[in-house]
Amino acid sequence: MAVQWYPGHMNKARRIIKESMSDVDLVIEVMDARIPFSSENPMVAELRQHRPCIKILNKSDLADPAITRTWLQYFEKEQGVKAQALSVLEKSRTKKLPALCRKMLPERGTAVKPIRIMIMGIPNVGKSTLINTLAGKTLAKVGDEPAVTKVVSSAQQRIILEGGIALSDTPGILWPKIENANSSYRLAITGAIKNTAIDYEDIALFAADYLIIAYPSVVLKRYKLKQIPKTGTQLLEDIGRKRGCLRAGGIIDLQRASEILIHEIRSGALGQLSFETPEMIAEETACRLG
Numbered sequence: 568m569a570v571q572w573y574p575g576h577m578n579k580a581r582r583i584i585k586e587s588m589s590d591v592d593l594v595i596e597v598m599d600a601r602i603p604f605s606s607e608n609p610m611v612a613e614l615r616q617h618r619p620c621i622k623i624l625n626k627s628d629l630a631d632p633a634i635t636r637t638w639l640q641y642f643e644k645e646q647g648v649k650a651q652a653l654s655v656l657e658k659s660r661t662k663k664l665p666a667l668c669r670k671m672l673p674e675r676g677t678a679v680k681p682i683r684i685m686i687m688g689i690p691n692v693g694k695s696t697l698i699n700t701l702a703g704k705t706l707a708k709v710g711d712e713p714a715v716t717k718v719v720s721s722a723q724q725r726i727i728l729e730g731g732i733a734l735s736d737t738p739g740i741l742w743p744k745i746e747n748a749n750s751s752y753r754l755a756i757t758g759a760i761k762n763t764a765i766d767y768e769d770i771a772l773f774a775a776d777y778l779i780i781a782y783p784s785v786v787l788k789r790y791k792l793k794q795i796p797k798t799g800t801q802l803l804e805d806i807g808r809k810r811g812c813l814r815a816g817g818i819i820d821l822q823r824a825s826e827i828l829i830h831e832i833r834s835g836a837l838g839q840l841s842f843e844t845p846e847m848i849a850e851e852t853a854c855r856l857g
Contacts, residue, residue, distance in 0.1 A: 581610065584737055588614055590683055591735065592672055595664075597623045597688035597697060599757050600630035600652055601841050603638045604848045605750035606759060611687050619647040619671050621664070625693040627652035631841035641845045655693065661700045665732050676731035685735045691759050698736055702726055747851055749773075753842045758833050768803075771825030774832060775799030777842060785838050789831070803828065 594615040599606040603624055611620075622642045627635055635652050642650035649671065653661050668684060669676040676682050688694045699705050726734040745751050752773040755765045776799035778786050783795045786802065790809050796802040807813065807824035814820050831837050 580737065581614075584685070584687070585614055587685065587735065588616075588618075591615075591618060591685045592675060592683045593668055593685075594618055594620045595623060595668075595684055595686045596620055597625050597686065597692045597694045599692045599759070600624035600627040600635050600638070601757055602750075602753040602843055603642070604843055604845075605747070605753040606689055606692055606757070608687070608689050614687075615685075617647070620645075620649075621667060621671070622648055622650045623664075623688075623697065624650065624652045625697065626654065628654035628656050629835045629839060631839050634841035634844055637845060653697070655696050655700070658700050661697060664701065665728060665730050668732060669730065678731060681727070681731045681733040683733045683735070685737060687737050689754075689759055691757075694736075698726065698734065701728060701734065747848070747855065749843075749851060756829060756832060756842065767825040767829060768821055771803060771828045772799045774828060774842075775802040778802070778837075778840075782837075782840060785840070789837055 594611065596607070596611050603622075607622075624630070624635055624638060630652075639650045639652060642648055649667060651660075651664070651667070653664075668682050672682050674680075686694055686698060726736065728734055745754075751760075752770050754760050755770040756774050775796075779795055779797075779799065779802055786792065787795060790802075790806055792805055792809075796805055803821055803824045804819050806827055807819035807821060810824065810827055812820040812823040812827070832840065
């Protein structure tokens, strides 16, 4: 699936972030817990360089807990990186984040020498919600569509928190080219790519193929099926029949069935699902390089 997603304002955002990085002590990168690899922007490591980093696997309430634990262990192996799983449903855990920042940079964290933190992440991973929770009030606009946060001046971006924390927000930035083709689908499934840039049937078929292998019991229960479909196309047809997505002559409307499946994945109606594991990514990367 080819996606064009690096418009001028994304390029501008990258330039602003690069210019501001000299005044940053620590980077918080927010990712989607359902797709940690696909939602991890490779430009973040390039821009932050040697600075310590906290990787937040956000929306963990929507992800498979066992797979999330595997990803946390995976990221913790990186030098200077701490990883945490967070959810908007557990605000108390989010509010403990400043304490971790102070632990990582004990020489800072005062009114005179605050810990200067930059929050980064691709669109629609919950970055604005995280900022609002930390601040205890609404400072960043939250929306369902990607790229809601706008590029603003550095002065407007800085948020002063209690306990010697100076937080800089950034617009959600994407990178020019997705090397892993499957990541395009995973990003689209979880909503990081605008709906106007995707083909619902295309990404729903990818999701359906994955679900019947990775979560067959979930599929059977949610759509009240007697047996698991053999292909993703068959699953979409079953969903269409079960949900009354029929055209004249009893023809199944695959577009409507596809929209139902994607909506139920994004909303959590299908339960806690993850769409990639470290082992899967290692295998896909080996295949691509081979």
